[in-house]
Amino acid sequence: MTLTRTTCPYCGVGCGVLAGADGTIKGDPNHPANFGRLCSKGAALGETIDLDGRLLHPKVNGQQADWDTALDLVAAKFSASIAEHGPDSVAFYASGQLLTEDYYVANKLMKGFIGAANIDTNSRLCMASSVAGHKRAFGTDTVPGTYEDLEQADLIVFVGSNLAWCHPVLYQRIAAAKEARPTLRIVNIDPRRTATTDLADMHLQIAPDGDIALFNGLLTHLADAHKLDKAYVKTHVNGMEAAIAAARTSDGADSGLTAQELAGFFSLWANTNKVVTIYSQGVNQSACGTDKVNAILNCHLATGRIGRPGMGPFSVTGQPNAMGGREVGGLANMLANHLELDNTDHQRAVQDFWESPTICTQTGLKAVDLFQACADGKIKALWIISTNPAVSMPDADGVAAAIANVPFVVTSDIMEKTDTNDLADVLLPATGWGEKDGTVTNSERRISRQRAFLAAPGSARPDWQIISDVAGRMGFGESFAYQTPADIFAEYVALDAAVSHFPRDLDLSIFADADYATLIPTQWPANDHRFFADGRFYHPDGKAQMIPVQAPVLPKVRFALNTGRNRDQWHTMTRTGKSARLGPHLAEPYVEIHPADASALGASAGSLIAVESIYGCTILRTLITPRVAKGQLFAPMHWTRQQTTHGTVNSLTAPVTDPVSSQPALKSGAVSAAVYQPK
Ligand code: SF4
Structure with missing residues (x-):
């Protein structure tokens, strides 16, 4: 074979x-x-990779159609909406699963040819707070470190990251490093005890959203214990005094930790030079997610623990190509190639390169606002690409109703039956993993090829081709006349060269002469795979910026619902749900509840409880465990309405977002719970 x-x-x-x-x-x-x-x-x-349940041919209003009929209809509906209601009356909602080439053409069509920025993706749910925090601190959305830093560190601090289940191979690398070098210390900061905790020397079971109080406390300790690197700060960092002053307003006790736990962590961090702080959704998916990110970055900047081997903050992306999407500007507040959407020079440069009739000049609708605009009747044509927002968005039932309210909905997907496809007028069959070619960028900025090893089933087409075909029918054919994904990648690299005079972190020059067919996994930048080694950042004066952040006042709720993921499932189980070997691990929707809370409710192991918020009600099997703290619940989000009649977990979550990043808060929603009484 x-x-x-x-x-x-x-x-x-x-x-x-x-x-x-x-x-x-x-x-x-x-x-x-x-x-x-x-x-x-x-x-x-x-x-x-079997074809069970696959969408093999276009469908229009539930009937099989040929490609020309479907594409003509999509192009006509979008063009008519733009002509009648303006470019902001249409929107794309895409996915961090898309390949960079798919992302590039979707972004180009919306921002350069339709002339709006209403393209957002489920990456908004993944790492938008890290993007915003990076930009505030560094002047760019730069992930500084590499995977090797994790193996070279003397202290690894996990914050809101169940790496053992959500980034398992990276966890395996860290576990191997700890086995080889037992002096490597690991701290796990998480309201829940998880599989990742098993590797930790110290578990800090913080209160939900207690991160800012904790890292502000650490910054205060670093200042008081004379552990700041003042020489580094003087040359490379602005804003330290203001950040420390803000940090002093926090009470470490608001983190939910004891004075002894705080002192132990602060001392370990302050006295270890090589520290990597690795964080993901527990930090990002919060109403104060961006401030949490900056609270972490502040500690690294104030001590110069960044840009050197074995040290630095490290935001790991949830999805396979959230990083590639960032590169090509695949969010409503970004332009292509790490250029600024609100910078007129950047707008002009991209428009000139694309030779496009227009260019977006203001931020588009971000995920939660995008579906709210659908509910409000402002979006007349919506294209959902490779994702299932009717299950994965907060207030999922409200989002499903919002999609149903849009006069024309088209989806591109590999599967025929999804909760979102059920709401669409047109279904377009996309090729899936193993059938399509392109590139993805991982969490350490390494671009790798995805390659086809299977024939496209039925009449399925790659996403870049579907988008280009629609663009052509909207009158933009010359600019979307790609024959292969290699053509798109070459244009993406050429755009990077054309805008190389703007100060940016992205540098694709290493790919200028690369052979796409044989491209080997390659990390950017080429000269040094670790950013900020020279102490130069991307704010105009070349310095980093520490940001004053204050801990939030935490509301008192009966139960705080933390949502997340299981080890063996991916998102809404479109693919992993097919695997017989993955299915048995946590095989049905459940909720983790502390024994004392279960007892107070009268719930026994395996009984059903009804979890309710102001957005909906979901029936879940109880998993009674001290892994969750009293007053907290944990439930994975994977199961769809098609898999359970008892409601989705995101029917419970609120469309509350971080004010800077617009990332939804999916980790600490207010809910009530009661033993389920069938009527
Ligand atoms: Fe690696 Fe895939 Fe597992 Fe992630 S899900 S750790 S990319 S094998």
């Missing part, structure tokens, strides 16, 4: 995979992300 060198389509670790058409799956021993390792999800990829 010939094996094709490709990349796993799930999490942001971006593992290399050797895949065969017979379902053979092996870890790629030569890929620098995983060196042959795979997690349970990656290893089961061969069980997910």
Whole structure:
């Protein structure tokens, strides 16, 4: 069996995979992300490539149609809406699962040819707070570190990150590093005890959203214990005094930790030079997510623990290509190639390069606002690409109703039946993993190829081609006349060269002469794979900026609902749900509840409880465990309305967002719970 060198389509670790058409799956021993390792999800990829449930041909109003009919209709509806109501009457909602080439053309069509910025993606739910925090601190959205930093650190601090389940191969690398070097210390900061805690020397079970109080406390301690690197700060950092003054207004006790726990953590951090703080959704998915990010970055900047081997803040992306999407500007507040959407010079440069009739000049609708605009009747045509927002968005029932309220909805998907597809007028069959070619960028800025090793089923087409076909029918054919994804990647690299005079972190010059077919996993920038080694940042004066942040006043709620993911499932289980070996691990919707809370409710192990918020009610199986603290619940978000009649977990979550990043707060919603009494 010939094996094709490709990349796993799930999490942001971006593992290399050797895949065969017979379902053979092996870890790629030569890929620098995983060196042959795979997690349970990656290893089961061969069980997910069958055609059961696949959308094989276009459908219009539930009837099979040919491509020309479907594409003509999509183009006509979007064009008519733009002509009648203006460019802001249409929107795209896409996915961090898309390949960079798909992202690039979707972004180009919306921002350069339609002339709005109403393209947002489910990456808004993943790492928007990190993007915003990076920009405030560094002047750019730059992830400074590399995976090697994790292996070189003397202290790794996990914050709101169950790496063992959500980025398993990176966790395996850290576990191997700790086994080889037992002096490596690990701290796990999480309201919940998770599989990641098993590796930790110290578990700090903070209160939900207690992160700012904790890291402000750390900054105050660093100042009081004379552990700041004042020489580094003087040369490279602005705003330290104001940040420390703001930090002093926080009470460490608001973190939910004891004075002894705080002192132990502060001392360990302050007295260890090589510290990496790695964080993900527990930090990002919060109404104060951006401030949390900056509270962490402040501590690294104030001590110069950044840009050197084994030290730095490290935001890991949830999705396989959230980073690639950021590169090509695939969010409503970004322009292509790490250029600024509100910078007129940047707008002009991109428009000139694209030779486009227009260019967006203001931020578009971000995920929660985008669906609110659908509910308000402002969006007349909506294209949902490779994602299932009727399940994955907060207030999922409200989002489903909002989509139903849009006069014309088109979806591109690999599957026929999804909760979102059920609301669409037109379904367009897309090729899936193993059938399409393109690139993805992982959490350490490494661009790898996804390669096809299967024929496209039915009449399915790659997303870049579908989008280009619609663009052509809208009258923009010359600018979307791509024959292959290699053409798009070459244009993306050429755009980067054309705007190289603007100060940016993105630098794709290493790819200028690369052979797309044989492209090996390559990290940018080329000269030094670690950013800020020279102490230069991207604010106009070359310095980083510490941001004053204050801990939020935490509301008192009966139960705080923390939502998340299981080890063996991915998002709404479109693919992982097919695997017999993945299914048995936590096989049905459940909620973790502390024994004392279960007892107070009268719930016993395995009984059903009704969890209710002002947005909805969901019935879940109780999993009684001290892993969650009293007053908190944890429930995974994977199950859809098609898989359970008892409601989705995101029917409970609120469309509350961080004011800076617009990332939804999915980790501490107010709910009540009671033993379920069937009527
Ligand atoms: Fe795929 Fe992530 Fe598992 Fe690697 S760690 S095999 S990228 S799901």
